[in-house]
Amino acid sequence: MEQDGATATAGTDRAHRGNRHGRSEQARTAVLEAADDLLVAKGFAGVTIEAIAASAGVAKQTIYRWWTSKTDILLDAFLQDAAEELTPPDHGDLGRDLRAHLRQLAHFLTRSDGGAVLRALLGQAQHDPAFATVLRARYLTEQRLRDMLPLERAMRRGDLPADLDAAAEVDQLVGSIFHRVLVTGDPVDDAFVDRLVDGFLIRARSAPPS
């Protein structure tokens, strides 16, 4: 809940109002949770600074002291909870790892609370280029690297051609999933993911012309 960074003050996690040095970990956590809960319960429109403050039992000023906007809060909440949830497994088998990872990605995006937050953040990114940049810098870039891991491992193992453009291939796979989630709204079930992976494996393993 108040993971580790908080451990500086840690130990005594009693309520405090006012503190000579350092911020209240309790307030920070309450804000992030409140933002998350509000998004899930009432949708993006229900996430207002006032509602967060009220439901976190925190003063508005405390929020403005540490965050710049409600998307900033949601991003923090998202990173806190969900960042490491999408690390692909490593069983030494490309098909298995890729399938598992993409299934997990699909499930995360469409079923989890964290996915709802990410979708909201991506929505906001369409309205605010500056925030889009931040979102990419603080999450999407890293996630893309994680998404590429199975392919890179397979290339190192010789399971895939060494000259494969891993980034492009991953973008196509992941892009198909995001397209369904963000644009068409079609369900992203396991069968769909499997077809995607199968198609990729076939074409990637057939000798490239070059």
Next chain:
Amino acid sequence: MEQDGATATAGTDRAHRGNRHGRSEQARTAVLEAADDLLVAKGFAGVTIEAIAASAGVAKQTIYRWWTSKTDILLDAFLQDAAEELTPPDHGDLGRDLRAHLRQLAHFLTRSDGGAVLRALLGQAQHDPAFATVLRARYLTEQRLRDMLPLERAMRRGDLPADLDAAAEVDQLVGSIFHRVLVTGDPVDDAFVDRLVDGFLIRARSAPPS
């Protein structure tokens, strides 16, 4: 638009203000244009009902009489201007048609005013599932059909296997472009589109396993 006759009469500022059957086309057009202009000029946050009303020279009530929300207005504006702009050409050549169409799609999404509107609408769809449904019903479904045309024509000509899953293939192509636009923010230049099309042509024309 057709107000010239009225304004020519001068003196008393008469114009079309209310009428028994049917609404004021003048007001409708002014609202759609104002919404479009505001989005391009000031971004989504600058599109407020009040700003639209003011810059269209229209009463707020007139807007609320005909539209339910600012996204409803933007969608109308978008459909009005840009719906038919993305019809793929038909030169009888799959590679050429597909390339041209996807290049046009990429250009539309990343460079045109209509693309800016569509991106905003897709952003809003992430915040509002009800609007997402409307957006799909009123635009995305139809566009998807248009996107499939080159493949279907090629299949009819025998340029592509008859059992190809055109919808899935198109989603993968289009999805890659949307992924760049909506998620990664990477530029979608002609080279990228060409690589996409080339990859598709190679794999689609090689004998399918079934």
Next chain:
Amino acid sequence: MEQDGATATAGTDRAHRGNRHGRSEQARTAVLEAADDLLVAKGFAGVTIEAIAASAGVAKQTIYRWWTSKTDILLDAFLQDAAEELTPPDHGDLGRDLRAHLRQLAHFLTRSDGGAVLRALLGQAQHDPAFATVLRARYLTEQRLRDMLPLERAMRRGDLPADLDAAAEVDQLVGSIFHRVLVTGDPVDDAFVDRLVDGFLIRARSAPPS
């Protein structure tokens, strides 16, 4: 305004929409009744042109064609219904006539629908000097003359000194009643009226010093 002209058409009061010469008596009546009813049912704030039009089944324009404001309508309605209701009786007995008339006035002002309308009109007169003038011209002046009748008759009969300032005396009697109704809100019961009349009779009949 156009009172009598309307009654000329009279006789055949069947519905008609459109008429070469002359207005619809039916519409006129419906408007006046609707205004009255609305005032009684929902108070002055409930009397809006739109509500009158709706509940009279009449177009707004029809109202604006014949009346200038909602107070104009209420005044018409008031004059139609209630004008002659406050004519003092003539039994040839000052005390009896005066008592009866003032009791009737008190009852009218505090208990009747017509009284509610008059109070509303007097309220509006405080906000709008122009309307105050109209109200006095079209009703209050005449009523004041009626109020003076008992005293004048008594003077002619010799029941009151010939040099009595009837207007001043009546103003004091009527003024006391209006003061209770408009200002203090105290009930204006028969006992109060009787005390008023008794006091007047005593002082008016004792020889004036002049």
Next chain:
Amino acid sequence: MEQDGATATAGTDRAHRGNRHGRSEQARTAVLEAADDLLVAKGFAGVTIEAIAASAGVAKQTIYRWWTSKTDILLDAFLQDAAEELTPPDHGDLGRDLRAHLRQLAHFLTRSDGGAVLRALLGQAQHDPAFATVLRARYLTEQRLRDMLPLERAMRRGDLPADLDAAAEVDQLVGSIFHRVLVTGDPVDDAFVDRLVDGFLIRARSAPPS
């Protein structure tokens, strides 16, 4: 009023904007003055919450936080400025005190800004029974007690019969004045007031029948 100190500091336009306990006296005063000024300058119809807010340099919300309606504001403004203006003098002489007080009342009602506000409030009271109650509770009842003072003092001095119904007598005097102001619109000049007082003195000092 006391905002000069703030504006003198110049540069950064700091002033009193929000504070932990208690409201901004500056905002309160500005609102009351603006309401008063608007009533005098533009009449009751010109007193809108928006106009008050604008001309007081205050946010609408600040008004709604502390007042319930524009009449509530006007009542506050009235009580602030004018409440104690109508205290009768005490020279130990009934005729002189009464004459002076009623002249002052007449002048206040017909000539002063405070009188314009009171007339507007009385007008509104006719439209809104709830407000009528408030107006009586917060002003009229007290004023009535003040109006009675000269008579009560005279009774204590023996200048008037001990069994005089002071309230009734005062209501008749004051009622006559209000009647002219609110109903007939006749001027309320000194001569009128003097006649009123003379009449009262004569009848009150002649032996009462009981």
Next chain:
DNA sequence: CCCTAATCGAGACGGTACGTCGTGTCTTTCG
């Protein structure tokens, strides 16, 4: 006997004000 002009219903229009909600800033008080 139709033509024409006045009036009716309906209702859209440009406006103004309403009362509410959220924003981001500021001030005070407490610990």
Next chain:
DNA sequence: CGAAAGACACGACGTACCGTCTCGATTAGGG
């Protein structure tokens, strides 16, 4: 000095009426 509390100026919301207008139907007169 951080935090709770909350008042403030501001701006947008969505609604209610205003008074004006345009329409199409209806109905007398008058030509």
